[in-house]
Structure formats: C-alpha cells, structure tokens
Amino acid sequence: MINRAGNSDSRPARDEKFAAGTSADDTHSGFATNEIEKASALEVLPLAAFNDNYLWLIHNGRESLIVDPGDAVVVERALAARNLKLAAILVTHHHPDHIGGVMVLKSQFDIPVYGPRAEAAKIEGLTHLLEDADCVSIEALDLQFDVLAVPGHTLGHIAYYAARQGWLFCGDTLFASGCGRLFEGTPAQMQVSLQKLAQLPPQTGVFCAHEYTLSNLAFARAVEPGNAAIAAELERVKSLRAQLQPSVPSTIARERSLNPFLRCGEVEIAKAAGEHARKDLRDPIAVFAELRSWKDDFRAS
Numbered sequence: 588m589i590n591r592a593g594n595s596d597s598r599p600a601r602d603e604k605f606a607a608g609t610s611a612d613d614t615h616s617g618f619a620t621n622e623i624e625k626a627s628a629l630e631v632l633p634l635a636a637f638n639d640n641y642l643w644l645i646h647n648g649r650e651s652l653i654v655d656p657g658d659a660v661v662v663e664r665a666l667a668a669r670n671l672k673l674a675a676i677l678v679t680h681h682h683p684d685h686i687g688g689v690m691v692l693k694s695q696f697d698i699p700v701y702g703p704r705a706e707a708a709k710i711e712g713l714t715h716l717l718e719d720a721d722c723v724s725i726e727a728l729d730l731q732f733d734v735l736a737v738p739g740h741t742l743g744h745i746a747y748y749a750a751r752q753g754w755l756f757c758g759d760t761l762f763a764s765g766c767g768r769l770f771e772g773t774p775a776q777m778q779v780s781l782q783k784l785a786q787l788p789p790q791t792g793v794f795c796a797h798e799y800t801l802s803n804l805a806f807a808r809a810v811e812p813g814n815a816a817i818a819a820e821l822e823r824v825k826s827l828r829a830q831l832q833p834s835v836p837s838t839i840a841r842e843r844s845l846n847p848f849l850r851c852g853e854v855e856i857a858k859a860a861g862e863h864a865r866k867d868l869r870d871p872i873a874v875f876a877e878l879r880s881w882k883d884d885f886r887a888s
Contacts, residue, residue, distance in 0.1 A: 588724040636661045639798040650674045650727040659688030674727040678702035679758030680744040681709035705743030739777025740767035762795045763837040765803030766848040774876035789840035800834035805887035810859045851875045
C-alpha cells in the first residue's frame, strides 16, 4: 500500500544475521536497534550475492520482504531455509545487480513490487511506483517506510526509511564511509541527497547494498591521514572482515563523524580536496565533486 499525503494508492553465498543487540555463534554479526526491534520481532538479514552485494531480507519468522533482489536464487535459498513466505519487494534503482531477480520472485509469489516511478521504464515488474515523500505500508510485517528521493548514483534512485525501527535502506547512495559513483546524476544532486540522509536521527541504521567499507576507509584515511577515529575504524573493520563478518550496517552517527562525503563543509576536508585539485576549494559541492573524482581513481597503497 502507498499513501500520498494521507490518501491510499494504491551468485549464491552465505547469509548473515543482524539481531537485536546480539551476536550469533558463527560468522554472524549483531546490530542493536534498542527495544524497538525487539518489540517488532523483526530481523534483518544481509544475503551475500555476487562479489560484494548485500540483498536485505526483513522477516518476522513467517512473512518477509526483500530489498534489491539482484539474484533470485540467493533469496529463494534463504526463504526455504527459514520457511518464509515473501510478501513484497522493494527496489531502490534500476541497476542489474539490484533488480536481476525481481521477475522470477514476482512470478513465484505474486507479490507487489515497489520501486521508483522515475525509473519505471528500466525496471520490469514494478506494480507500485514511488516518489519522494510517499509512504509504503507492508501490512504482513506491520512495517512502514518513508520514501526518500536520493538522485545522484542514478537519476531516479530512492531510499526507504523505517522511522519506527530506525532503519535506512539506501541502495548505492550512501555507503559505510563512502558514497556511490555518479553514473547519471550531478555532484550537486548527490550532495543534496547525502545531506538529506545525514539529517536522519543519529542512531539510524544504514543498510547499504555493498561491502565496500575497507576501500572506503582507505580513501578516508588518504583524505585525513591524521584522523585517529578513521584509523581505529579501519582496524575494527579489518577484524570483522577477517572473521567473514559484514561491516554493515553502519549508523548515521558514524557516517557523520567518519565519512568524508558527508563532511564537505568542514575545513580539513575542503583543504585536502583543494590540495589534491591544486586549487582553492571552499564550496561544499565543489569539494564533493573533487572527492568523488579522486575516489573514482583511488587505489589503496
């Protein structure tokens, strides 16, 4: 169900579990969302796919939804292993690694598929077309999402924010300590989108779609080589990945403090971008554009 301004509209790999404030006994990692998640009895599972994708499965032990199902086989295996029924699909943008499994899953389960109206021509199988400020209600899970337009990576990219649980599913817009490449949008668009996400509550969980954190932190350290917090986070994430644990979700608070792409207005970030560009940069959009160009060609030493 979609509400607009109060009116109704209508490659296989292991998966890893984020439960409320606990760690599982093998390669799993816990994500604390305080008492809200416990009360809602929902779990968020990152299903690893391809080389570095995460397909996010949310379930209550019976019903489930999947965010950006790039590989139907990965989803099918996870559902079968837990005896779950799929109730809905959420899509953030049109890239193949995010939509490759949509039609197979839709045909099997006859379910609604939510996605960006602006990319409807590029995403086969959408049943509900979404715009900024829409609200999506998944009744089977008692779960509501606010839709946020976040153009930049693609022009029609959207994110899903579950305010009650404090969960943000942001596709390829915001990553842990990084952001998505600009395939279609402009630096100004992406800067606005990132700042929109940065304004969410600090405790919000950032469920991004790729395991890019180590490379992102290596870049952040290049931008700020004297930042002790970045160095500490890099060691923490190295330890997680050595244990085959995911580095995400992050939080908005962590991203505000570590992510250079969210801090383009800060003097040290602007100085580093300017030194790399060999010119004075002060405007946050110009700083962001230089950082993104730098990151596009960056290789960790």
